[in-house]
Amino acid sequence: MSLSDKIKGNWNEIKGKAKAQWGDLTDDDLTWVEGKWDQLVGNIQQKTGEAKEDIQNWFDRVSEEFQDTKEDIQDDIDRATS
Numbered sequence: 001m002s003l004s005d006k007i008k009g010n011w012n013e014i015k016g017k018a019k020a021q022w023g024d025l026t027d028d029d030l031t032w033v034e035g036k037w038d039q040l041v042g043n044i045q046q047k048t049g050e051a052k053e054d055i056q057n058w059f060d061r062v063s064e065e066f067q068d069t070k071e072d073i074q075d076d077i078d079r080a081t082s
Helices: 003-009 011-021 037-048 052-081
Strands: none
Touching: 011 052, 037 052
């Protein structure tokens, strides 16, 4: 699964975390548009001055946190129902 697929799957939660991380961002900045990943990263880069790689790494970490949490929850459900 690609990073953009992971992000789309968790986008609402990630939007809130991104707004907390970079307070100058607005809902318009964070509107997900298919195929516009580079534009989103560029918008964040322009507003914050952070390096593209740092922004992408942040999204990678947040996406992995959500994936790990979902897997942990599913494991708990599986154990409870078996």
